[in-house]
Amino acid sequence: MGAVTLENVSFAYEGAEEAKVLQGIDLDIRPGEFVSIIGANGSGKTTLCNAIRGFAPKFFKGEFAGRVLINGRDIADEEIGELAKEIGFVFQNPFTQMSGTARTVYDELAFGLGNLGLPRDEIIARVDEMVQLARLQDLVDRNPFQLSGGQQQRVALSSILVMAQDILVIDEPTSQLDPQSTDDVFELIERMKGQGRTIVLVEHKMEHVAAFSDRVVLMDAGRIVDVGTPREIFANPRTAAIGTRLPQALTIARQLEQVGIRFEVSPLTTDELVGQLEPRMVR
Amino acid sequence: MTSVTMAPEAPAAAGSRLARLHPLTQLGIVGLLALAALLFEWPVGVAVAVVSFVLAAAAGRAAAFFRVWWKTILVLCLIILVLQTFFIPGETVVAELGPLRATQEGLDKGIGFAGRVAGIGSAVLLLTVILDVHRLVLALEQRGVNPRVTYVILATVNIIPEMRKRMTVIMDAQRSRGIETDADVWVRARAFIPTIGPLILTSIVSVEEKALTLESRGFSIRGPRTSLESLDDPAGERALRKALIVIAVLVVVGGVLQWVL
Numbered sequence: 001m002g003a004v005t006l007e008n009v010s011f012a013y014e015g016a017e018e019a020k021v022l023q024g025i026d027l028d029i030r031p032g033e034f035v036s037i038i039g040a041n042g043s044g045k046t047t048l049c050n051a052i053r054g055f056a057p058k059f060f061k062g063e064f065a066g067r068v069l070i071n072g073r074d075i076a077d078e079e080i081g082e083l084a085k086e087i088g089f090v091f092q093n094p095f096t097q098m099s100g101t102a103r104t105v106y107d108e109l110a111f112g113l114g115n116l117g118l119p120r121d122e123i124i125a126r127v128d129e130m131v132q133l134a135r136l137q138d139l140v141d142r143n144p145f146q147l148s149g150g151q152q153q154r155v156a157l158s159s160i161l162v163m164a165q166d167i168l169v170i171d172e173p174t175s176q177l178d179p180q181s182t183d184d185v186f187e188l189i190e191r192m193k194g195q196g197r198t199i200v201l202v203e204h205k206m207e208h209v210a211a212f213s214d215r216v217v218l219m220d221a222g223r224i225v226d227v228g229t230p231r232e233i234f235a236n237p238r239t240a241a242i243g244t245r246l247p248q249a250l251t252i253a254r255q256l257e258q259v260g261i262r263f264e265v266s267p268l269t270t271d272e273l274v275g276q277l278e279p280r281m282v283r
Numbered sequence: 284m285t286s287v288t289m290a291p292e293a294p295a296a297a298g299s300r301l302a303r304l305h306p307l308t309q310l311g312i313v314g315l316l317a318l319a320a321l322l323f324e325w326p327v328g329v330a331v332a333v334v335s336f337v338l339a340a341a342a343g344r345a346a347a348f349f350r351v352w353w354k355t356i357l358v359l360c361l362i363i364l365v366l367q368t369f370f371i372p373g374e375t376v377v378a379e380l381g382p383l384r385a386t387q388e389g390l391d392k393g394i395g396f397a398g399r400v401a402g403i404g405s406a407v408l409l410l411t412v413i414l415d416v417h418r419l420v421l422a423l424e425q426r427g428v429n430p431r432v433t434y435v436i437l438a439t440v441n442i443i444p445e446m447r448k449r450m451t452v453i454m455d456a457q458r459s460r461g462i463e464t465d466a467d468v469w470v471r472a473r474a475f476i477p478t479i480g481p482l483i484l485t486s487i488v489s490v491e492e493k494a495l496t497l498e499s500r501g502f503s504i505r506g507p508r509t510s511l512e513s514l515d516d517p518a519g520e521r522a523l524r525k526a527l528i529v530i531a532v533l534v535v536v537g538g539v540l541q542w543v544l
């Protein structure tokens with residue numbers, strides 16, 4: 001049984017004149033799998049995330065067809081709020097992901113657990129653990145609204161992670177962050193992967209997609225056009241042809257190939273690129 | 284390894300005894316003061332204003348109270364007094380200023396109205412300087428008020444600095460496009476529309492994302508919630524609130540009798 005299964009899912013936003021944003025999506029994500037969704041802007045990535053979380057069509061109204069199953073259950077029958085017990089959702093804008101009621105980062109982290117009705121001691125234990133894990137010790141007493149964008153996104157991500165859902169949907173969490181904050185956020189995501197959580201990530205930074213993903217889903221015009229390992233997807237010329245940026249290491253390798261330097265395996269990360277070039281270096 | 288919890292203690296109850304009172308007791312005191320100012324003649328209103336100032340001083344918030352008081356309540360009362368004095372028609376003219384005539388009847392009405400406004404306004408202002416909204420929300424939640432209601436109260440208070448920050452960003456952006464925002468009143472008025480438009484639009488988008496945030500954090504899950512914080516409500520304060528209710532009833536009865544007799 002898949003952790004997340006989409007069966008022939010299509011969706012068009014209410015009042016929108018353009019074609020369906022999602023068209024005939026079939027996807028099965030196994031428990032513990034890290035799946036990245038890539039594609040050009042407007043290809044339907046965020047809407048796909050919203051469909052998995054149930055926000056489309058329960059929050060964003062529109063014409064929906066198909067089925068979304070979470071741990072084998074059709075979410076059409078579930079309350080949108082109850083899904084928070086099973087699916088964590090983090091989105092792009094760090095500034096709007098603060099609850100608006102907490103006066104400290106500590107309270108912000110505890111907000112979701114309080115809504116779940118967990119015992120006080122358990123909330124404290126979990127928040128304390130998350131503070132250590134996300135290295136938020138210096139921020140716990142700060143007002144969430146007084147933090148930088150990068151700090152807010154770490155807090156937003158931690159506020160979801162502390163709820164310990166099995167499935168995490170993370171939509172472009174680093175699009176507004178500087179490189180250091182991006183690394184901090186991905187360090188957290190990597191830890192969640194290490195804990196065996198199922199992760200669905202939308203991300204434009206292909207180096208991170210290549211480094212972390214078990215599988216990559218390539219989308220174009222509301223459809224899934226390819227699914228495979230990062231190497232399969234990025235090696236496919238179609239990926240670049242539909243406007244998706246390639247990992248920097250692969251772009252450099254392609255340019256080096258034009259001047260006669262061959263690679264046995266297409267490098268997706270800087271480490272892989274250096275690893276293949278190093279033996280050929282003349283010292 | 285020993286784990287040291289960073290869980291917060293009970294919400295801010297620092298400061299004077301007045302500031303440490305249960306929020307519902309604070310509401311009761313202020314409500315009673317405002318009620319008295321509303322139902323009785325202007326001397327009571329003035330007395331309520333004085334009491335409010337004394338209580339604010341006792342809470343260590345005299346400066347904060349007075350800073351807002353003179354800019355708002357005092358100015359408002361003076362405007363009321365002047366307008367009533369000069370524009371309420373009457374037979375007894377006490378002064379003339381060009382075509383305007385100040386009448387004794389207008390002056391009496393102005394003093395009565397301004398006295399009430401001073402009392403009610405000062406009581407409300409007292410509340411703003413002694414009441415901790417987080418503690419109030421906690422108190423309401425402990426009494427079973429719907430979390431959606433308490434969320435609206437807290438989010439409304441918290442959104443003000445956020446909006447101010449956003450306004451500054453928008454004004455900076457508009458300045459960079461050549462729109463003047465700092466000059467005389469006319470220039471500021473012209474800058475109002477290009478500033479307020481984006482503020483409203485971004486706020487609408489933010490509301491949508493905020494709703495998603497709340498759903499993601501399980502805000503609409505049915506069932507009991509847990510709060511890390513709890514408020515003490517000593518028996519003495521509960522008794523005090525009951526006494527305040529009795530006094531409020533007496534004040535209402537006294538006020539009605541005063542009109543009837």
